[in-house]
Amino acid sequence: MRGCLVLENGQKFYGQLLMDEPAVGEVVFNTGMTGYEETFTDPSYAGQIITMTYPLIGNYGTLKDIQQADRPYAAGFILSELCDRPSNWQNEGTLASFIMTHRIPCLYGVDTRAITRAIRSHGVMKGVIVPEHMADADVQSLLATPLETLLVKQVTPKSVRKMGDGRFHVAVMDFGAKANILKSLVKNDCRLTVFPAYTKAEEVLAVNPDGIFLSNGPGDPQDLPEVIAEVKKLIGKKPIFGICLGHQLLGLSVGAKSRKLAFGHRGANHPVKDVKTGRVYITSQNHGYVIDEATLPSDAIVTHVNLHDNTLEGFAYPKYNFFCVQYHPEASPGPTDNLYLFEQFVSMMEGK
Numbered sequence: 456m457r458g459c460l461v462l463e464n465g466q467k468f469y470g471q472l473l474m475d476e477p478a479v480g481e482v483v484f485n486t487g488m489t490g491y492e493e494t495f496t497d498p499s500y501a502g503q504i505i506t507m508t509y510p511l512i513g514n515y516g517t518l519k520d521i522q523q524a525d526r527p528y529a530a531g532f533i534l535s536e537l538c539d540r541p542s543n544w545q546n547e548g549t550l551a552s553f554i555m556t557h558r559i560p561c562l563y564g565v566d567t568r569a570i571t572r573a574i575r576s577h578g579v580m581k582g583v584i585v586p587e588h589m590a591d592a593d594v595q596s597l598l599a600t601p602l603e604t605l606l607v608k609q610v611t612p613k614s615v616r617k618m619g620d621g622r623f624h625v626a627v628m629d630f631g632a633k634a635n636i637l638k639s640l641v642k643n644d645c646r647l648t649v650f651p652a653y654t655k656a657e658e659v660l661a662v663n664p665d666g667i668f669l670s671n672g673p674g675d676p677q678d679l680p681e682v683i684a685e686v687k688k689l690i691g692k693k694p695i696f697g698i699c700l701g702h703q704l705l706g707l708s709v710g711a712k713s714r715k716l717a718f719g720h721r722g723a724n725h726p727v728k729d730v731k732t733g734r735v736y737i738t739s740q741n742h743g744y745v746i747d748e749a750t751l752p753s754d755a756i757v758t759h760v761n762l763h764d765n766t767l768e769g770f771a772y773p774k775y776n777f778f779c780v781q782y783h784p785e786a787s788p789g790p791t792d793n794l795y796l797f798e799q800f801v802s803m804m805e806g807k
């Protein structure tokens with residue numbers, strides 16, 4: 456069936472639909488050349504329609520073991536060529552069947568380069584994926600639907616769970632944690648008590664963890680004032696490590712400000728400089744917001760900077776014994792060069 460992406464600035468892009476369900480979401484683009492399955496199951500994409508800039512998607516099929524959550528939370532997918540004959544000895548099924556199983560609207564056979572150029576020049580926009588024959592009035596009323604802002608509520612677990620049996624007890628605040636973050640902690644000799652996002656600080660501290668981890672997650676960090684209030688109570692009590700949304704919440708908790716980027720950083724090839732060593736890492740990223748470096752307290756230390764646009768990619772606060780990064784050291788997808796940060800967290804818990 457023919458379908459169309461309609462952006463809120465009126466631009467339309469035509470292609471094929473896998474199903475006739477419409478999608479509404481913030482349209483973003485991801486530049487990863489591989490890793491579509493990890494990207495599609497990253498809960499931080501909740502509420503967003505992901506455009507993949509790489510032209511061939513689905514060519515190595517799907518494999519449950521590499522998925523980052525039990526299902527995709529994204530609002531929709533936009534692809535150029537959708538490969539229906541994957542070649543991979545581990546393949547468990549085509550990408551099309553995965554998408555249809557989870558009933559995520561998908562527009563394919565569409566000019567993804569043109570969509571990316573539209574987003575790059577206007578910034579991210581709301582958009583809808585609709586069947587081509589949908590009446591204009593219906594398309595407009597769909598476009599007028601307000602976007603959900605309480606996205607963390609959709610992806611955070613409902614109850615506390617335990618993982619691993621390592622030496623270091625880590626309390627994880629799960630705002631939509633990617634599976635490989637939790638696996639990376641467990642691999643680094645940690646045992647985890649994983650808490651839902653809105654857990655009170657007292658309850659987290661009551662398990663007497665060696666350290667606290669703040670996860671990635673969807674949406675605008677400023678939409679989480681109740682969570683920030685709890686993070687403020689955790690700071691300084693235990694060593695803390697934060698990734699992506701976790702980094703942003705730590706920034707807001709110490710009085711820094713966040714702002715929205717024009718079209719975000721989403722992909723597996725973003726150069727980040729480690730300020731102390733001068734070394735440049737190619738990193739995995741997925742974020743639309745940043746902490747404004749100029750608003751950090753003067754005794755916080757900038758540890759990482761993005762070399763595309765000089766935005767803040769990491770900071771540490773020795774006074775409170777925490778550090779955090781905006782990018783994704785757990786990779787999945789992307790380069791694994793930054794896995795050492797999990798070891799750094801363990802050293803902090805060891806008191807080294």
Ligand SMILES: NC(=O)CC[C@H](N)C(=O)O
Nearest residue numbers: 671672674699700743744
């Ligand atoms: N991956 C994340 O944790 C993303 C954080 C936040 N939702 C952003 O887009 O900036």
